[in-house]
Amino acid sequence: CHFAQVPQLPLRVTTAPARLMSGGRRWTGKGARTDAESLMADGPQIAVIGTGMAAVMCARSLAKMARGDYGENGRGLRNARITWCTSRGKLATQMGPKNQTIPQPGKPFFDYGCQYFTASDPWFQQQVEHWQKSGYLTALGQGEVGMLSKENGFTPIGGEKCWVGNGGMGPMLDSIIDDVVKEFSGTVNHISGFPDSKMSVKRLEKTADGWELGTQGGGKLGPFDFVIGAFAQHVLTDPFLLSGGGGGEKKFC
Numbered sequence: 001c002h003f004a005q006v007p008q009l010p011l012r013v014t015t016a017p018a019r020l021m022s023g024g025r026r027w028t029g030k031g032a033r034t035d036a037e038s039l040m041a042d043g044p045q046i047a048v049i050g051t052g053m054a055a056v057m058c059a060r061s062l063a064k065m066a067r068g069d070y071g072e073n074g075r076g077l078r079n080a081r082i083t084w085c086t087s088r089g090k091l092a093t094q095m096g097p098k099n100q101t102i103p104q105p106g107k108p109f110f111d112y113g114c115q116y117f118t119a120s121d122p123w124f125q126q127q128v129e130h131w132q133k134s135g136y137l138t139a140l141g142q143g144e145v146g147m148l149s150k151e152n153g154f155t156p157i158g159g160e161k162c163w164v165g166n167g168g169m170g171p172m173l174d175s176i177i178d179d180v181v182k183e184f185s186g187t188v189n190h191i192s193g194f195p196d197s198k199m200s201v202k203r204l205e206k207t208a209d210g211w212e213l214g215t216q217g218g219g220k221l222g223p224f225d226f227v228i229g230a231f232a233q234h235v236l237t238d239p240f241l242l243s244g245g246g247g248g249e250k251k252f253c
Contacts, residue, residue, distance in 0.1 A: 043079035047213060047221065049201050050230030051089030051194075053117065056176055057124070058230045059084045063184035080187070083221060085213065086177060087193035087200040089231070090114050093168030103168050111169045116145060116162040128163060136175045137163050191221065 043066060048059045059082055064070060066080040090113035093103050103109040119128040131137050140163070143156040165172025181190045193200025198217025205212045210223030 043077060043081065044225040045081050045083070045210070045223065046077075047083045047085060047211070047224040047227045048230055049085045049213070049227065051086040051173065052091055052231070055084070055086070055089075055230035056173075056180065057127070058228060059188060060127075060180055060184075063180070063187050066187050067184065082184075082188045083191060083224070084177075084181075084188055085191045085193065085199075085201045085221070087197070088170075089173070091165070091169040091173045093165070093170030103171060105167060109168045111165075114169055116140065116164050118160040118162060120160060131172075131176060131179075132163075134175070134179065135166060136172050136179075137165050139163055 046062060048055055048062065050058070062077060062080060062082050065073075065077040066082065068078055091111075092113040093109050093111050119125045128137070132139070139161040142158070145162045146154050146156040148154055177190065181188050191199055191201070193216070198215060199219070200216045201213045201221070202216050203214030204227065205214060207223055210225055211227045212220050212222035213224070213227070214220055
């Protein structure tokens, strides 16, 4: 992930002192409360940009910290507000000749990005099992995934379970995103850039109040105290960070 950060705001927000953000918004980390308790209850404003599993788990983890699920370990993000900006990622499904065609139940579709995924870490396995019980995905049977070669034909690959979305990876992801937004209502605000590409985030700008995001349609979102880019393709990452000027360029890694 790539992080854009307001100057002088520590990235380790769990130890951040209380401070008054420009624009009149007050955020507290682990510091002592003042008389203005109603203002002190406001947490940092965080933007998460991304559509895949990394963005899903990032948004969920931040929202759980904001809700207080991690106790003292997440106190620096207590009462944070997360704006989650999605578009169309590699977990994508389409039908018909047009790239923007949304799959319809009972009709053929093609997962042209990620055909399946595995879950090896226990914490992610637990989350995947929850999604399975919710009807969002299914584990393929043993021997259904393999390699094709001229010499050997189809050779099954063993190992961990291979998970696929019910009705396609795209509809699965839509259901998971909706699930997160509903679970953390009031904490997570979802901005969808697909199928309405005008809402897709394309630019980053540093202002006196923090970071602003620019959409393809010319709109602006923010200001934010932190921006997290949960996507990896350099064709997306590089132009996005470069648009932030010097503050964004130094976030390359």
